[in-house]
Amino acid sequence: MNTTIDLPVILLLFSPLAAAIISICGKFIPSRYTEWPGFIVWIAGSITALAAAFPVIASGATLQYSLGGWAEPLGISLEITGLTWIATLTDIIIASSAWLCTRRSGQSTPLFYFFFFMALFSLQGVLCTRDIFNLFVWFEVLSLSSFVLISYDRSLISRIAAFRYLLISSMSILLFLIGVWILYQLFGELGLVQIGIKARALRTGGSPPSYSRAAGAAAGLITAGILTRAAIIPFHTWLPDAHSAAPYQVSALLSGFVIKAPMLALWRIFDAFSFPELLDLLIWIGGICALWGVLAAMVQRDAKKLLGYHSVSQMGYIIAAFGAGSRLGRTAALFYIIAHALFKSLLFLSVGRVTVGVGSRDVYAIRGGARRFPADTFFFIIAAASISGIPFFAGFTGKILVTESLYGHPVSYMLLAAGVGTAASFFKLARIFTGKPSPEEPSPGEHGSVQEEDTKVSVSAFIGMSIVAAGCIILGAFPGIVDRGIESLATGSTRMLKASFIDWYSLSHLKKASFSIGSGFLLSFLLVSGPGRSLSHIVRGLKTGLNGSLRLILLGFLVLIIFTALSY
Amino acid sequence: MRTKTDMLDVASRKLAPYVLLFGCYLISYGHLSPGGGFQGGVILASGLILPALGCRKERREDLLSNYALSIGETVGFIFLFLLGIVGIAATGTFLADPFPATVRPHAWFIFFLNLAIGLKVGAGIGLLGLLLIRESEEPSYD
Amino acid sequence: MIRILVIGLFCLGLWGILISRSLLRKIIGLSILNSSVVVLFILAGRLDGKSAPILSAVREGSIVDPLPQALMLTAIVVSLSVTAVGLILAVKIYRSCGSLDIKEIEESPDEYDH
Numbered sequence: 001m002n003t004t005i006d007l008p009v010i011l012l013l014f015s016p017l018a019a020a021i022i023s024i025c026g027k028f029i030p031s032r033y034t035e036w037p038g039f040i041v042w043i044a045g046s047i048t049a050l051a052a053a054f055p056v057i058a059s060g061a062t063l064q065y066s067l068g069g070w071a072e073p074l075g076i077s078l079e080i081t082g083l084t085w086i087a088t089l090t091d092i093i094i095a096s097s098a099w100l101c102t103r104r105s106g107q108s109t110p111l112f113y114f115f116f117f118m119a120l121f122s123l124q125g126v127l128c129t130r131d132i133f134n135l136f137v138w139f140e141v142l143s144l145s146s147f148v149l150i151s152y153d154r155s156l157i158s159r160i161a162a163f164r165y166l167l168i169s170s171m172s173i174l175l176f177l178i179g180v181w182i183l184y185q186l187f188g189e190l191g192l193v194q195i196g197i198k199a200r201a202l203r204t205g206g207s208p209p210s211y212s213r214a215a216g217a218a219a220g221l222i223t224a225g226i227l228t229r230a231a232i233i234p235f236h237t238w239l240p241d242a243h244s245a246a247p248y249q250v251s252a253l254l255s256g257f258v259i260k261a262p263m264l265a266l267w268r269i270f271d272a273f274s275f276p277e278l279l280d281l282l283i284w285i286g287g288i289c290a291l292w293g294v295l296a297a298m299v300q301r302d303a304k305k306l307l308g309y310h311s312v313s314q315m316g317y318i319i320a321a322f323g324a325g326s327r328l329g330r331t332a333a334l335f336y337i338i339a340h341a342l343f344k345s346l347l348f349l350s351v352g353r354v355t356v357g358v359g360s361r362d363v364y365a366i367r368g369g370a371r372r373f374p375a376d377t378f379f380f381i382i383a384a385a386s387i388s389g390i391p392f393f394a395g396f397t398g399k400i401l402v403t404e405s406l407y408g409h410p411v412s413y414m415l416l417a418a419g420v421g422t423a424a425s426f427f428k429l430a431r432i433f434t435g436k437p438s439p440e441e442p443s444p445g446e447h448g449s450v451q452e453e454d455t456k457v458s459v460s461a462f463i464g465m466s467i468v469a470a471g472c473i474i475l476g477a478f479p480g481i482v483d484r485g486i487e488s489l490a491t492g493s494t495r496m497l498k499a500s501f502i503d504w505y506s507l508s509h510l511k512k513a514s515f516s517i518g519s520g521f522l523l524s525f526l527l528v529s530g531p532g533r534s535l536s537h538i539v540r541g542l543k544t545g546l547n548g549s550l551r552l553i554l555l556g557f558l559v560l561i562i563f564t565a566l567s568y
Numbered sequence: 569m570r571t572k573t574d575m576l577d578v579a580s581r582k583l584a585p586y587v588l589l590f591g592c593y594l595i596s597y598g599h600l601s602p603g604g605g606f607q608g609g610v611i612l613a614s615g616l617i618l619p620a621l622g623c624r625k626e627r628r629e630d631l632l633s634n635y636a637l638s639i640g641e642t643v644g645f646i647f648l649f650l651l652g653i654v655g656i657a658a659t660g661t662f663l664a665d666p667f668p669a670t671v672r673p674h675a676w677f678i679f680f681l682n683l684a685i686g687l688k689v690g691a692g693i694g695l696l697g698l699l700l701i702r703e704s705e706e707p708s709y710d
Numbered sequence: 711m712i713r714i715l716v717i718g719l720f721c722l723g724l725w726g727i728l729i730s731r732s733l734l735r736k737i738i739g740l741s742i743l744n745s746s747v748v749v750l751f752i753l754a755g756r757l758d759g760k761s762a763p764i765l766s767a768v769r770e771g772s773i774v775d776p777l778p779q780a781l782m783l784t785a786i787v788v789s790l791s792v793t794a795v796g797l798i799l800a801v802k803i804y805r806s807c808g809s810l811d812i813k814e815i816e817e818s819p820d821e822y823d824h
Contacts, residue, residue: 010656017649021645021646021649024642024645025642027642028642
């Protein structure tokens with residue numbers, strides 16, 4: 001193999017690291033001089049690297065970089081593929097919006113920015129790596145930064161949530177590591193491409209069945225470990241607590257991108273392996289995940305936990321589309337990853353500002369936010385319209401792509417039901433903004449944090465949120481253009497489709513969308529009524545504690561491993 | 569509430585320099601015998617924690633303050649990053665060996681890497697241990 | 711023989727994480743689980759009767775596979791950092807809650823659900 005040195009890769013990877021170093025110097029020099037310079041270094045470096053990489057990506061090739069001058073298979077190399085390129089672009093949009101929203105809140109300390117940029121650095125690493133153990137290292141740096149960021153406001157709930165996330169993610173990544181061990185014993189290689197070649201040879205050639213079992217078990221372990229990071233049923237239990245307890249800018253980054261990066265890593269791994277049975281199972285897992293997440297979200301009382309359960313549910317859409325395995329399925333998954341990143345982070349930012357401004361996260365208690373937070377109401381409407389699937393917004397395009405790719409499969413009906421539930425819970429959440437403002441009494445038990453924040457939105461936060469909102473609208477209003485570009489990036493081909501083969505605004509699509517939204521509207525009245533509230537209270541009480549969720553995760557691992565070992 | 573005995577106090581204070589010396593040995597000989605940056609750094613940290621654990625509070629001579637260790641940690645991190653950049657300047661890839669192949673001994677670059685990592689790890693973990701010990705003595709309800 | 715050690719450590723660590731009620735025992739269980747995975751990887755280097763992986767020593771027989779050792783160095787560092795963060799979180803939870811027991815922590819009235 002050659003030792004290619006394409007500088008844009010290293011520039012892309014090290015811009016957030018340089019920003020982190022600049023931010024940490026804020027401990028010794030006044031932090032006025034380190035906050036904006038860090039941000040500008042990161043943005044400038046990343047955009048330059050993406051721009052420099054674009055001609056190569058557009059022609060269908062990839063950029064590679066061998067660390068230390070050691071070629072593969074001895075060394076580790078990093079790579080920017082088309083998938084990496086578009087994912088990094090999305091990441092830059094979301095992370096800069098989240099950063100801009102931290103400007104006037106209690107979070108702008110040097111240590112916070114250090115961990116913020118380290119999280120971005122490790123996200124880049126996950127997206128760029130070509131080596132499976134290197135992937136483990138980046139995952140762990142990402143999770144370490146997440147622990148600190150989640151518990152940053154020092155409240156008891158956020159520390160408990162961070163601890164839960166710590167135990168769950170460490171246990172699952174150790175099982176991932178055992179999968180890597182099996183692969184190393186079988187194939188003696190650690191690079192993704194090399195493993196893929198040998199795994200495919202194992203599948204087709206006549207090797208003893210114990211080898212196939214072992215390779216299947218390894219695939220199961222690796223997949224399950226990654227699915228835990230991506231918060232798929234049954235490994236999702238850490239997500240609602242972690243994403244609701246974190247400061248809202250961190251939640252935006254976490255829900256927006258940090259749970260997608262493992263999915264993209266799984267994408268690359270599945271490009272190496274070829275395992276159609278597992279993909280079929282993933283469709284079912286995705287469907288169950290979407291439905292279960294929505295059912296749990298509808299009964300939530302805490303606004304951010306509602307959004308957290310929706311993250312679980314929407315990840316189900318992505319996994320189901322990916323599991324379809326076809327060209328359309330991959331396009332749908334990539335499109336939905338980008339769209340969900342945009343509208344979920346916008347949701348967290350707008351709802352987060354409202355909850356901090358009012359001092360409570362109770363959906364039943366907060367009313368009348370539109371008067372006090374006009375800008376946030378505007379962004380919330382855009383984001384909620386996107387996630388519910390209203391035409392001309394990003395979610396409409398995304399849901400059509402996903403349901404088309406799963407046409408006729410029973411899971412598509414589950415996704416339709418999930419769409420109804422999504423619309424219902426967002427009509428319920430929108431009650432924060434409607435009606436008259438209640439007197440200044442937040443309900444007891446709100447998290448005791450010391451964030452001070454204006455109710456008037458700062459200029460930088462407004463700019464940040466509007467960029468994300470513009471993304472939501474562009475993806476929704478111009479589906480044809482984006483569809484062609486994303487299709488080629490998703491499948492790695494260079495020829496773009498000539499014309500959009502999906503009739504976006506066909507009668508059946510519009511009927512489905514209006515059915516979902518209409519029934520969701522009616523369902524939301526049921527949810528906020530008296531019996532609805534008591535039923536929700538009962539369902540909420542069924543959640544599992546830490547021990548229960550750990551055992552559930554282990555059970556999920558076992559089932560998945562048995563399935564993959566027997567079917568490889 | 570049992571106090572720490574004189575024997576514990578004296579023994580930990582007298583042993584600490586040897587532990588630190590052993591840590592430095594591990595860092596410097598990492599390319600030849602089992603050891604290296606991380607392992608030596610952890611031993612350095614344990615040499616810093618040992619007096620804090622064994623001595624009584626009023627007789628403790630704190631080797632380094634929290635602030636000094638924090639600076640040491642950051643300096644180690646930046647030093648490591650700079651070593652990688654030197655690799656770029658010399659041969660174009662990050663963390664490449666900048667020394668020409670005729671230099672003897674061949675392991676200069678590994679030695680510098682070990683040094684940087686040892687400094688960073690020692691300062692970092694020492695800081696961690698000392699913070700936990702001081703927290704347990706004056707608990708902060710934060 | 712040594713496989714029994716690895717499996718035993720793994721089960722011990724899992725037992726600690728899944729069944730213990732104290733936060734501290736969960737962290738110790740995690741640390742033991744990490745150690746078992748480290749030993750598992752080192753065994754992949756096939757250690758019996760071979761010499762150290764230094765270039766001058768190659769003349770006598772074959773060398774131990776150094777790659778798993780390098781990988782496990784990284785894994786040990788990661789596990790150390792995770793254990794450190796876990797311990798600090800546990801200390802802070804203990805200061806706020808007065809207890810390290812997971813059932814009491816989860817039922818404490820600070821949970822936002824009523």
